[in-house]
Amino acid sequence: MTTDIRLQRPAWTAAGRSRRVRVAARLLLVALVPLALFYFGWLLAPERIGQPVLYGLLVAAELFNLAQAIGFWWTCAGERQRRRRVADGPPPAVDVFVPVYDEPAAIVEPTVAAATALRGADVRVWVLDDGHSDTIRALAERHGASYLRRTPREGAKAGNINHALAHADAPYLLVLDCDHVPAPGFLEATLGELEDERVAFVQTPQYYANAGSGEVPAAAWSQQALFFGPIARGKDGHGAMFCCGTNVLFRRAALDAVGGFPADSVTEDFELSIRLHERGWRSRYVPEVLAAGLGPEDMASYVSQQQRWSRGCLGALGAVRRSRLPLRLKLQYALSASYFLSGWTVLIYMSFPVVRILTGAQPLAATTADQFLVHFAPYFGMALLALTWLGGGTYTFKAFALQAASFWIHVQSSVLVLLRRRGRFVVTPKEGVHERQPRAVAPALVLLGVLVGAAVYGLLRDQDPATLNNVAFAALHVCVLLAGVLPALRSAPVATPLARPREAVPA
């Protein structure tokens, strides 16, 4: 008898080596600061200015990345060892919301079944079906869960949850995406954190059980693991952990205090967190895999997910700026939201060799490769070392490549946000397709073509060291982009949530 892979023991742990990470982060920071000063001191010298526009772009990109790097280190250094709290007293009532919108029953059913079996509370499971499916209704009835439909279906997931809030009245609310199967001990591990009356919500990791089923879910999971590992632990230490939309336990009173989920954002969870923190509520993060879900199976799903997140987070930058958050929290939110501007730096870096080959213009002047390497290489190496060490080795090259190849999503989102175009909430598909999806990566393919063309043109025209150097840079970018888009160019077998014999997910 085969069972869902989400029911298997997770192959990852969110728990960190708190003290060692803190010490390592501080040591790395101590090492990095002088290296950064050394590099930027050299970079920002007036005689370094080559073509002014290109130079300005380079400096902007480098400063942005420096800010992100320092932010990363600062966040990770905030990690604290928390003692796990266990709830006292009789089991409280907990509403469990499982929003559904046209997902297959095979995906939804294990979640509903597991939700009804949660221990440590008097659980009432609500299936919030915006898909209006009779199959889902029957599924809910089969497992003794409540079933809700609504019309009209406004506000996407946020609206769906807000509609359900009117029907539910438990003091605590657990929100689970329909693909995230909770462990039986989920509530036992999280309710204790809400004994502090100031805590509004407790977030737990979003673990992708299908990480091993393909290149896209593997790379996507690698990115997730970096966030739900050292970053989330660090944010928790800073008191800045934000809600991530699923696997999160709320205090109903906190939700009521802010009027429920904001329905005007595609990242309603991010905005909700800002509002809660603004009002003095606190958040917690429990670094324990208590639910297992499914990551994007194919490139189109991944792109859709990233587009929603980048639109939502970039769109929230204004809210962050306007918020009355303490400075530390404001910076944390700004860091998280502005991460989705990193695609611009990728575009800038990748354009430099093209411009140099085609026009001869370059951002830097009065320098040799030796000088550049002396100043840049230690800083670059230390930054990668920090990422590797603090990230616990979870961040892979494939994840990096996928992120780089998704640069256009950030660019597109930035433009749309600037143009104040409203985004549309699109549910990330939970099942992949096994066709090639070149359209999902079309912009990256275009840039690939430009880089290859420029490199070939450069080699045909001249083979002097300067040209070769820029061709090498172009080749570097081509390799990274290619690694990022390759999953979309290969047809892959569809991964089904089928696996080995039943093995319960431990609490």
Added chain:
Amino acid sequence: MTSTLTDRPRTAAPRDERRRRAGPVPAAPVRARRLASEQLAVAGGQLGAGLGNLVFATIAARVLAPGEFAQLAAFLALYLLIHVPAGSLSAGSALSPALAARARRRVLAVGVGVGAVLALLAVPLAGVLQLPAGLLLAAAASGPTAGLLALDRGRLYGLARLPRAVGSLLAEPLVRLTLGIALALVAGPLGAAIAVVVAGWVALAIARLDATGPVAAAPPAGAGATATVTVAFLLLAALQNLDVLLANAVLAGEEAGRFAVLSTFGGAAAFATTTVPLMLLGRRGDRRALHVAVGVAAGLGLAAVAVVAIDPGALVGAAFGERYAAVGGLAVPYLLAMALLGVARVLVAHACASGARTGVLVVLGAGAALQAALVLGAGDAGDVAHATLAATALVTAGAGVLALPRRPALADLAALARRQDVAAVAALTVAGLVVRLLSSRGIWLDEATSIWQAQMPLGELLETLRTVDVHPPLHHLVLWVTVRVAGTGELAVRLPSLLAATALVPVLYAAGRDIYDRRAGLVAAALGTVAPFAVWYAQEARMYALFMLLALLVTWLQVRIMRDGRRRDWAAYTVAAAALVATQYLGLFLIAVQQVAFLAALRHDRRGLRDWLVATAALALLLAPVLAFGQAQFAANEAAGKGFQQVPSQTGGDVAEAGGRPGPYAVLTNVVWAVLGYHGDATMTSLVALWPLLMLLVLALLGRGRSRRTLAIVLAAGVPAVALFALGQLKPFVFEVRYFIGAVPLVLLLVARAATSWSPRRLTQVAVAGIATALLAAGLADQQLNGDNPRVYDFRGALRETAERARPGDVIVYTPAYLNHVVAYYAEGVEARPLGEEPPRPERGGRVFVLASFLDKPQYRDAAAEAVRALDRRHELVDESRYPQIRVWEFER
């Protein structure tokens, strides 16, 4: 009703009867130590017998008149003539003692017949041979013992009846020395001859005293195998003596005499190992016994070589007189040939016992044919000696192949894969050897110095190294032995480097397979086949190829120790590490990194602490004399005001400025050299410009996880280089890829691992491995074929052509002065001197050749220009030639 008595089953057979019916009990595996001690005990007896017989001959020469001693010597030659062919029967009876027992009557009959014939012909033969008939009758009396003694001694070897065997061996010289000397005093040569015959009978009697059954025996061999091994040993005996027989026919008298002396001398090495294969035959089927036998034979043979190599001229002169001292130059190669023959006998014995009858006879026949062909075309004793060396090498190699394990179970896929791997690695090794042989170039300065040093007597060599050199002595000692075995030709002096660099291929496979998996091993071997650096330094008579091999070995052993912690790995590591530092002092960096790694591992697991302490203490003991030597070198160089300054080095042109402090570009340059080899300046500049691709490599490491074994290899490769980079900020010349060349094979290993593990797709793995190999091959091709390679200094071309054109009275003047050794190497016989302050003045009719190199350095460029101008004022410039990095001007009065 049945009685229980009648119904009782028949009683079981007596225990002895049951055992007899079960057949011979297979022998329990014997430990290597016991096998070795058995071999050495019998070999000791053999040596003792030889020594005793030699002492007997020496004493007899003193007590007998010269004419009488000559008669005794003739008798002994006749005695040997009867006994040596019969000696091959020992092999047959060692293989099959039971068959030997059945052949006794026939052998006795033959022996009696031979004796009878000799007795009947004694009188006429006496006239022909100018010997007393009594001596011939005495020889006839030894006829029956010849075959029987061989049979019985062989039986003793086969049954491992060591006391009897050794007793029989020692009985002969004992009787000769006692009875023989006494009778010689009384009855002259006849008395001595009678004692020799009696000694043979006594030895036979002792051998026959063994009457009890077998202690342990391998399953009996068939008659065919027995006959084959007998014939094979007869052929081996012929191979041993064929050269001296033919040399007597083809060489002039004096030259033939020189070779006869050489043959007598060389016979010692072959004699020492006579019993080893015979002892092995009794343990056929036991591969451990084969390994021990090969080890003992090789050890005894090489020991003889080593003893003679100390001062062969003096030894030969002392033994045979000063007029033969010059033969000493051939003693080492000839003794090596005899040592190889000793090993070949062991392998032949094993091959015969394993059933490779036809192969054995083919190999031996081919060896004998080759030897005969070469000797018949020989012009002097040296040619004959080298002919024997070639023939014995061929026979040893052929017998070695035949001795390889055969017919692994095809059903065992792992064995099948391993067999395929062996074929692939063998092919890669051969290909690597061919590539290295084809990549020859002229001797470089450092090589010329090393060759000059290697030709010194040993003591003088060590003193020279101590006072003027900066390198440890191991490679120099290897070269010292090499020039005595193989001469000073280009190929000869580079043989150790060639072998070490070629050995990298199979060792890379073995290490890669053991540390990672067979794919990584195969790819590593493929990379090693065409790795430009490995090929370049295979053709340089310096320590770099050996250093690479040892660095790979110590790192491999380090990983094994950290994984398994076996004592034999610790022992091997200690020896290899000591050898590494004795090859190049900078190996200490690598050893230090490894010691830190061991300590770090011991922090978590103390179980290996004792072994580490023992190994470290042993390593310290082995390194103590090396480091003391280094300290003495440093002190001597400091006292001479030189310090460990830069020796003339080949530069990479402008890409990495020699003399300036190393920076990132120097790092990149050295990385390119290490991976892709040496190239012209333009190529290097272009390659270094591709440095952004290294960023890709660094990014590709993201998320690869941590592997202790890979980390160990990375640290072993990288830390010494980083340390030298740091040191290079103070002394720029130390940051040169030659000084951390040990990293090269480790990098190849890491590349192989990356190629076979970073992608799960087989096609990608093959593609990446293929691209990597192709890149290295392209680098190799450019390195070897591109005339712009600044590392190529064609001293060979320049000096050979100059020497060919030079006439008596001509002179070569050269700059810089340290070209002296390379000039002497290629222009031996032509007067040459360094460019001095005064311009050279050739004698009337003589010519001056000005040879200049390192013209990128102002002092040499200016000196050469000044000399050329000065000569141009008074002489006619006849010719000006350019060679890679060399210029030659020819002036005539």
